[in-house]
Amino acid sequence: GIQVEQSPPDLILQEGANSTLRCNFSDSVNNLQWFHQNPWGQLINLFYIPSGTKQNGRLSATTVATERYSLLYISSSQTTDSGVYFCAVGSGAAGNKLTFGGGTRVLVKP
Amino acid sequence: GAVVSQHPSWVICKSGTSVKIECRSLDFQATTMFWYRQFPKQSLMLMATSNEGSKATYEQGVEKDKFLINHASLTLSTLTVTSAHPEDSSFYICSARDRKYEQYFGPGTRLTVT
Numbered sequence: 517g518i519q520v521e522q523s524p525p526d527l528i529l530q531e532g533a534n535s536t537l538r539c540n541f542s543d544s545v546n547n548l549q550w551f552h553q554n555p556w557g558q559l560i561n562l563f564y565i566p567s568g569t570k571q572n573g574r575l576s577a578t579t580v581a582t583e584r585y586s587l588l589y590i591s592s593s594q595t596t597d598s599g600v601y602f603c604a605v606g607s608g609a610a611g612n613k614l615t616f617g618g619g620t621r622v623l624v625k626p
Numbered sequence: 627g628a629v630v631s632q633h634p635s636w637v638i639c640k641s642g643t644s645v646k647i648e649c650r651s652l653d654f655q656a657t658t659m660f661w662y663r664q665f666p667k668q669s670l671m672l673m674a675t676s677n678e679g680s681k682a683t684y685e686q687g688v689e690k691d692k693f694l695i696n697h698a699s700l701t702l703s704t705l706t707v708t709s710a711h712p713e714d715s716s717f718y719i720c721s722a723r724d725r726k727y728e729q730y731f732g733p734g735t736r737l738t739v740t
Binding site for chain 2: 618
């Protein structure tokens with residue numbers, strides 16, 4: 517099956533700093549989503565981005581499908597950005613089945 | 627955005643009993659729902675795909691007789707953990723897929739088996 521690797525595994529930021537999270541995947545995909553899991557376990561949809569670039573406030577994401585990676589940018593980080601960020605991909609006829617990466621655990625310090 | 631609910635949010639049960647978890651898409655119809663399991667400080671692992679009106683498709687290594695899935699309508703899927711044991715204690719999360727393949731997740735159910 518498809519492999520998904522996220523880096524870095526852990527990230528500590530000072531409030532106000534910018535950061536880039538990376539997601540590499542091993543095969544062609546037709547579905548890619550970024551999520552933020554809050555301390556209560558809820559996964560919040562950030563981006564549905566199988567290709568291209570999107571922005572939503574302080575967050576933006578870029579997927580380069582031909583090179584099999586996606587990037588999530590967090591600008592001017594806030595303490596509420598703390599949590600785990602997951603990248604998940606789907607491919608082929610079962611593009612709706614998501615395979616999750618290991619996640620990046622982010623801690624933003626005040 | 628699309629909203630998915632789960633009930634209960636947490637449950638404690640005794641070993642040997644069964645527990646049913648409900649997953650509902652509140653503002654859209656979902657022909658396909660998914661069930662995941664997450665252990666502490668780990669990623670999500672897909673357990674099964676639930677299709678409305680047909681049998682669920684289980685991932686390799688998931689016991690279909692232990693984790694019964696029913697997708698009775700376009701807005702409801704249920705997961706029943708039968709004869710639960712302490713090793714079944716985990717965080718169970720469902721998701722529902724919209725027409726564009728984007729998945730939306732429920733808040734999860736924390737199961738503790740004593």
